[in-house]
Amino acid sequence: MTSPTSAKPPGAVPPGATPPWRDPRLEPIREKVYSGQRLSFEDGLLLEETHDLLTLGELANYVREQKNGHVTYYNVNMHLNPTNVCVYRCAFCSFRADLKAANAYVMTDEEILARAREAAERGATELHIVGGLHHLLPYEWYYNIIANIHRHYPQLHLKAWTAVEWDWFSRLTKRPIRELMLEMRDAGLGSLPGGGAEIFHPEIRRQICDYKADAEQWLEVHRQWHELGGKSNATMLYGHIEKPYHRIDHLLRLRALQDQTGGFQTFIPLAFHPANNPLGRNLPKPSGMMDLKMIAIARLMLDNFPHIKAYWQMLGVKTAQVAQSWGADDIDGTVVYERIYHAAGSDAPQELTVAELERLIREAGRIPVERDTLYRPVLRSQSRNPIADSTPVATLA
Ligand code: V47
Ligand code: SF4
Numbered sequence: 001m002t003s004p005t006s007a008k009p010p011g012a013v014p015p016g017a018t019p020p021w022r023d024p025r026l027e028p029i030r031e032k033v034y035s036g037q038r039l040s041f042e043d044g045l046l047l048e049e050t051h052d053l054l055t056l057g058e059l060a061n062y063v064r065e066q067k068n069g070h071v072t073y074y075n076v077n078m079h080l081n082p083t084n085v086c087v088y089r090c091a092f093c094s095f096r097a098d099l100k101a102a103n104a105y106v107m108t109d110e111e112i113l114a115r116a117r118e119a120a121e122r123g124a125t126e127l128h129i130v131g132g133l134h135h136l137l138p139y140e141w142y143y144n145i146i147a148n149i150h151r152h153y154p155q156l157h158l159k160a161w162t163a164v165e166w167d168w169f170s171r172l173t174k175r176p177i178r179e180l181m182l183e184m185r186d187a188g189l190g191s192l193p194g195g196g197a198e199i200f201h202p203e204i205r206r207q208i209c210d211y212k213a214d215a216e217q218w219l220e221v222h223r224q225w226h227e228l229g230g231k232s233n234a235t236m237l238y239g240h241i242e243k244p245y246h247r248i249d250h251l252l253r254l255r256a257l258q259d260q261t262g263g264f265q266t267f268i269p270l271a272f273h274p275a276n277n278p279l280g281r282n283l284p285k286p287s288g289m290m291d292l293k294m295i296a297i298a299r300l301m302l303d304n305f306p307h308i309k310a311y312w313q314m315l316g317v318k319t320a321q322v323a324q325s326w327g328a329d330d331i332d333g334t335v336v337y338e339r340i341y342h343a344a345g346s347d348a349p350q351e352l353t354v355a356e357l358e359r360l361i362r363e364a365g366r367i368p369v370e371r372d373t374l375y376r377p378v379l380r381s382q383s384r385n386p387i388a389d390s391t392p393v394a395t396l397a
Pocket of ligand 2: 164
């Protein structure tokens with residue numbers, strides 16, 4: 001007779017047997033991954049379908065370690081959103097405001113320069129600048145933000161304006177995007193962030209962000225910047241009304257452009273935050289399972305992207321840390337003054353210090369490396385790093 005203490009729970013696997021959670025359909029994909037073969041659209045759909053998160057993690061982690069070893073990158077950065085006034089009405093956006101809304105703001109030149117000064121004084125290497133498309137402000141206003149900051153604080157790398165903003169500048173000025181890019185690069189622009197990509201597939205794009213730059217226009221902006229020798233990032237907004245095939249389609253469009261230009265540095269899956277926006281009314285936040293799957297699938301499908309970023313502001317600190325074993329090799333930076341996710345209900349802290357980032361990374365079994373925006377290691381002694389030992393400051397948001 002078996003004693004109650006030695007009874008196996010239902011579903012327990014005898015030693016040596018294949019556990020029931022292992023999905024045998026992933027075996028051909030495992031072979032492809034370990035032999036460096038590219039995954040197809042159908043493979044991507046299978047990765048989406050499976051519940052075998054452990055095998056997904058194993059495969060994505062293999063690719064991650066082949067590309068980036070045990071390193072996890074972070075940077076010392078700050079965000080600047082010069083205005084929240086926007087002509088568009090993306091259904092997922094909790095950040096935007098109408099021209100005359102009570103919460104509408106446009107930062108003055110002084111406020112913008114004060115933010116840049118704070119970034120420089122706190123040892124940031126990057127200022128991440130994006131905002132709304134203001135109904136009345138001319139292209140010159142956006143141009144001057146770059147030129148003024150660069151003139152005063154040339155040590156800051158300015159990662160500025162999503163493809164949607166570049167498309168808007170071209171509509172405003174009727175000038176070719178390439179010409180505007182050259183002009184802004186001369187004024188101090190360093191690289192392009194990955195925002196505005198959302199979901200490329202028109203079945204979804206027309207429902208969540210009609211009118212703004214479409215997939216072809218988004219990709220064309222990045223192509224042009226890459227052709228000028230510039231680097232940029234890419235994103236995907238997941239966990240709302242899109243289906244798995246829309247996500248895989250999105251990833252493959254990015255992979256195809258990267259094959260041609262090689263200008264993308266990192267891909268950042270962005271989890272939909274449902275608070276305070278029309279799209280979120282009946283939708284929950286993506287689950288932890290989905291967040292980890294998106295990181296892993298991105299790592300497996302985007303075989304030509306050097307980096308996958310688990311943006312801690314978007315995933316939350318805990319998932320961003322675990323994601324370092326599911327394919328991610330970057331956790332983003334100190335951030336500070338993030339508005340877009342906090343407007344949409346993020347409960348992540350406003351900023352993390354270098355000491356906190358490094359602790360999270362070490363605890364995940366990775367080696368923390370401070371990078372600049374272009375993934376060059378930043379060398380500075382701890383004592384010279386003004387953010388390392390500081391307590392987070394009070395924030396605007
Ligand atoms: O384009 C807006 C997304 C993006 C919501 O390049 C939302 O290094 C979820 O692109 N729920 C802007 N997402 C942020 C972005 C980014 C962030 C960090 C690093 C980089 C980089 C780029 O945020 C927007 C949109 O796709 N977004 N609202 C929302 N409610
Ligand atoms: Fe405007 Fe960007 Fe918000 Fe869309 S996501 S409404 S373009 S600020």
